[in-house]
Amino acid sequence: MNPGSEIGRLRRLQEVIARATAAPSHREVARVIVEEGVTALGGWLGALWLVDDESTLELLHWVGVEPGRRFRRVPLAGDSPLALAVRTRTPVWIASRAEYVAAFPQSAGREHEDEDEIACACLPLVASSGAIGGLMFAFHTEHSFPEDERTFLVTIASQCANAMERLRLLDSLNQLLTAEAEARRQAEAANRAKDEFLALLGHELRNPLAPIVTALSLMKLKRGDHERERSIIERQTHHLVRLVDDLLDISRITRGRVALVRGPVALAEVIGQALEAAQPLILERGHHLAVELRGGIIVDADHHRLTQVIGNLVVNAAKYTPDGGHLALSTQVEGDFARISVRDDGVGITPELLEHVFEMFVQGDRSSDRAEGGLGLGLAVVKNLVERHGGRVAAASEGAGRGSTFTVWWPLAGEDARVVPPPPVVSTQPVKPLKVLVVDDNVDAATTLGELLRVLGHLPVVVHDAPSALAIARDEAPELALVDLGLPILDGFELIRRLRDLPGLGSLTAIAVTGYGQPADRARSHAAGFKRHVVKPVGLEDLRSLLASL
Structure with a gap:
């Protein structure tokens, strides 16, 4: 260093420490330390490396002549003064070319093709977590590194390590805070979803209970035929059973507790059964249904669950399409899959809802008409059942008021597969009174x-x-x-x-x-x-x- 008073040296050191401590990033800390070191010593190269794994030092910043390719990644186990300083956590001072060659013959022979004089100082960056990197300052001429320079370099190396460690701890803290905030956000979202679901469940259960109670009251007041009241009770009871079945289904399916009885199934037959179940709702709403089926498609499926999947999609389309709308169901073969598409020209799906439409309890404000109700479980059931069969499902919509399309890709059965005929119908007449x-x-x-x-x-x-x-x-x-x-x-x-x-x-x-x-x-x-x-x-x-x- 240039001659000067002790006060001057201390003032310069304080400035370097202050700038390094205030630096907002690891790279900025490296820039301050390396530039100040080169300026103070008058060397031709200054560089800083950080340990990027347990075996390598990665070059972060340099000043002066750009280091060669060998210097960008330095093996910690290698024969070099930098690696030795970091391994031993002790500064290495090399005052001349001869000293360098004597101490590191392999490194000197490999890294220096001429006989130029060289001197260097290599200092470890040691934090509370261990050695995190290294500093090097190099010279073309012999350099003895007097005591004041050594003190200066050791001090800035120590402060550099402290600044780096502070930034690492801040990064870790920020990551923890971000993770905590995200966990809190997810918990709050889950809590909101739970509250909304419980409110919806109460609403949905009260809907069929109200007409049941009313019908029973009418039966008490009226004499004679109770066919109309009986019909109301039967219809609303079936609705209650369907709600409970949905809850049990999603619980079993999401935990992998549903046993699938898979085999070759005629897709057209399943679609016919699914449409038969959905027909009352379609007729009630006055929808126009177009069906376009490719014949002869045999899929590998649990017959009951495939019927449930298609039925859920058709009912979903009917529910969210205003009266007199248009529904379309089509099938096609794509590679090893049957493609089943259900389209409607109903209220559509917003981009925000589209991302979550297959999640449990998700129901966007797709319609003010909740006459058909539901718990927001149908599409979650569809997704789980399709994926358990090795298929996939996707939803598409151009936005609110633009209708929607749900497409299922279901695995085909093998080429030699034949549909097993249903078991014969068991006689419903009891053999004798029991x-x-x-x-x-x-x-x-x-x-x-x-x-x-x-x-x-x-x-x-x-x-x-x-x-x-x-x-x-x-x-x-x-x-x-x-x-x-x-x-x-x-x-x-x-x-x-x-x-x-x-x-x-x-x-x-x-x-x-x-x-x-x-x-x-x-x-x-x-x-x-x-x-x-x-x-x-x-x-x-x-x-x-x-x-x-x-």
Whole structure:
């Protein structure tokens, strides 16, 4: 360094430290340190490297002659003064060419083709986390590095490391704050979605309950025929069942708990069944439906789930298209997939909603008419079922009021696949009247199930707890027991075990009639000896088919 007072040297050092500390980036810190070092020492090259992995130093900034390609990435295990300084966390001072060659013969021979004199100072950048980089200042002439220069360089190297570490910690803090803010945003969004869903669920459940309660009140007031009220109750009850089924479906599907029974399926047949189910809504809204099917398409699918997918898409199109709209369904083959498209000229989808349209509980304000209701689960069910079959689904819309198109690509069956014919229809006529024990603590559920059995020609006995069931069974010797699993005192599992311990009832046929329908529930009832597991509510035709199949 140039001669000067101690005060002058300290003032210069303070200025360098202040500038490095205020630098906003790692590269700016490097620029300040390298430029000040070269200016103070009068060298021909100054450079700074940072450790970019555990084995390499990456050049960040230099002043003076541009370093050669070898210097851009320096191996930490290499034979060079810079690598040695960083490895050992100790400055390396080389005063002359001879000293350099003696200490680093391989590096000197490789990196210097002439015999020019060289001197250099290499200093490690050491922070609390360890060695993070290195500094080098080089000269064409011999340079002895007096004590004041060494003190100056060691100090700026230390302050450089501190400044770099401060920036690293700030970066880490900013990343943590950003991640925390994003997590908070997602949590708030999830909380809003939950609140909106619960509000929507309450609204949707009240919709069918209101006409049911009204119809029951009318039946009390009126005498004679109750066909109109019965029809209202039946229709709204089916709507309630559909809402609950949607909730259970999305829960099972998203957790991978739905067992798919896959096989060759005729696509046209499935579409026919899906359209038949959607037809009442299409007719009610006065829509015009155009269907264009390519014949002979056989897909690899679970028949029921593919029908559900297509039905959901058609119903979705009908719901969000104003009365008298136009719907179109078409099929085509694309490579190894069947392409199924459902188009409408309805209210369309905004770009903001389009990004999230397949997410659970998402319902944009696509229409003020909520007569058909829904929980925003249909499209989430579609996406999960399609992807579980190895297909994909996409939504497209040019915006609000421009209609929408939903396209499904479903895997084709193999070339030799043949559609398996459906099993023959089981006769719905019972062979003979059966003595049936009905056990359910829900009095209304037990009574109505008993009435259905009586209508079908059987001989029901209805009780509401396990002790009563055991007492009746000793006298009546039932041939069949329909048992709710969640009974008080003794549950349905224990009741069946005790019933079969009674004389003459060791082979009693038992059917679980319950609100629990998860695979684990079915497996448990099967293990307990129930021949069938039926999920409430049980309709007339369901019960007729169930009994005929025994």
